[in-house]
Amino acid sequence: MSSPGEYHDSPLRPYVITRGRSRPTRNTLRVDTLLLADPDRPLPASAGRQERALHRMCVRLLSLAEAAVHLELPVSVVTILASDLVDSGHLQARSGIPAAARPDRELLLEVLHGLRSLR
Amino acid sequence: MVSEACADRYLPETVQQPVKILVVGALGVGKTTLVGSVSEIRPLRTEETMTEAGAGVDRLAGLPDKNTTTVAMDFGRVTLNDRVVLYLFGAPGQRRFWNMWEGLAEGAVGVLVLVDTRRLEDSFEVLDQLELRADTPFAVAVNHFPDTHPHGEEELRRALDLLPTTPVVDCDARDRTSSLDALIALVEHATEDLAAREAAS
Ligand SMILES: Nc1nc2c(ncn2[C@@H]2O[C@H](COP(=O)(O)OP(=O)(O)OP(=O)(O)O)[C@@H](O)[C@H]2O)c(=O)[nH]1
Ligand SMILES: [Mg+2]
Numbered sequence: 001m002s003s004p005g006e007y008h009d010s011p012l013r014p015y016v017i018t019r020g021r022s023r024p025t026r027n028t029l030r031v032d033t034l035l036l037a038d039p040d041r042p043l044p045a046s047a048g049r050q051e052r053a054l055h056r057m058c059v060r061l062l063s064l065a066e067a068a069v070h071l072e073l074p075v076s077v078v079t080i081l082a083s084d085l086v087d088s089g090h091l092q093a094r095s096g097i098p099a100a101a102r103p104d105r106e107l108l109l110e111v112l113h114g115l116r117s118l119r
Numbered sequence: 120m121v122s123e124a125c126a127d128r129y130l131p132e133t134v135q136q137p138v139k140i141l142v143v144g145a146l147g148v149g150k151t152t153l154v155g156s157v158s159e160i161r162p163l164r165t166e167e168t169m170t171e172a173g174a175g176v177d178r179l180a181g182l183p184d185k186n187t188t189t190v191a192m193d194f195g196r197v198t199l200n201d202r203v204v205l206y207l208f209g210a211p212g213q214r215r216f217w218n219m220w221e222g223l224a225e226g227a228v229g230v231l232v233l234v235d236t237r238r239l240e241d242s243f244e245v246l247d248q249l250e251l252r253a254d255t256p257f258a259v260a261v262n263h264f265p266d267t268h269p270h271g272e273e274e275l276r277r278a279l280d281l282l283p284t285t286p287v288v289d290c291d292a293r294d295r296t297s298s299l300d301a302l303i304a305l306v307e308h309a310t311e312d313l314a315a316r317e318a319a320s
Contacts, residue, residue: 031194031223032137032206034130060129063137063206065194069163070128076167096137097226102254103138105317107203108310111138111228114199115303118157119296 029079029086031065034094041090054081058091128160133201140205140302141224143212144233145241149262149292150209151193153233156298157207158195166191167219190216192223207302212245221252229256229309231301233292236261236270239278246279256312258305260290284308 037058043051050073057067068078085091097103103111142150155162166189193209205228210220212232224230230249234242242259249257259281261270270278272287281287286308290301 030226031208032139034134034137034204036132061132061134062129063196063204065165065206065208066128066160066163066196069165074167075165094135094137096139099225101226102313103226103228103309105310105313107136107138108228108306108313110203111199111205112303112306112310114197114203114205115299115306118197119299119303 028095028098029064029083029093030096030099031063031075032096033064033082034061035064035067035082036061036092036094037085038090038092043085043090050077051081051085054078055085055090061094130196130198130204131201134198134204136203138203138205139223139227140207140305141220141227141230142207142209142233143220143230143245145212145235145238145245148233148235148238148241150211150233153231153260153290153292153298153301154193154195154207154209156292156295157197157302159198160196162193162195162209164191164193188215190219192219212242214244214248217248221248224252224255227255229258229305231305232257232259233290234259234261234279235264236267236275237264239275242279246281250282256305256309258286258288258301258308260288260292260301260304262290262292284312 035054035058037055039059043055047055050071053071054067057070062070064078064082065075067082068075071078073081082091082093086093142153144150151162168189190211195207197205197207199205208220208223210216210223212220232242232245232249246259249255259279261275275287276283286304288301288304289297291297
């Protein structure tokens, strides 16, 4: 099928990784949600290989999208895995703006000042 | 897994608030270039399989393929201060990718639409769709390629049928300052748009 070390994203694999679910348990996780593992809470022995890899990846702070790229997994799969780990308290999520909302004025001004300072 | 070489992939732990801006536009218009000009990390690429009809999760259920396409999305990152990080997502603007970028646009600061004046008609669809959405602020950034016919701003506004409030800026996506200026114009517009909405409600 695939040679060692090569990444193949077959249609079946994500289904297997996520144990048959196609929807995350929570919908607050977004591509830009920041994830951070709790170092004092090791994963249970039952945790899968991909969950372990995600947990290790989040030893320090990074976004869900970045974790997905580094793990070579689709964002949709990492969303489901991360969602489980947040539910079980093994990952902390710092979320972006909820879908229905928009950044408030204070945050927009922070973004503006940040961008201007980079010029 | 966390080697020395990877150390700079992480954010400072003080960062609490991610925000995002979506960069859309026709094929080859400079989306990846703009993201790369501004990003503090090498732009990253994800590939998702999506069905023509719906979200990318359909295949997870092991459904036999409807019309699946692979869509590549580039993104970059800019840490704005010790609390806020900005993610820039570059996504293709064609109709069949709308499901994906509409999801991405939710909760975003806004959308920057890159336009190539040699192919204005390639931008019509995406602009129509953004005007329909109404709740996401957007700005138009015009990239200049060597064989571009110079367009005056008014001519361009007319050709693209833009609202008077929609910002139009010139942009060289290869240039960091120029790309930052386009993003700044978008965020200024988002700020004004929010104030106008709050005043109206
Ligand atoms: N002159 C000029 N060239 C540009 C500009 N932006 C991008 N380019 C060039 O245009 C080509 C395409 O740029 P990309 O950034 O790959 O475009 P893209 O929108 O990401 O393309 P796809 O992802 O394939 O749709 C590259 O060769 C860039 O160097 C610009 O503002 N001015
Ligand atoms: Mg590109």
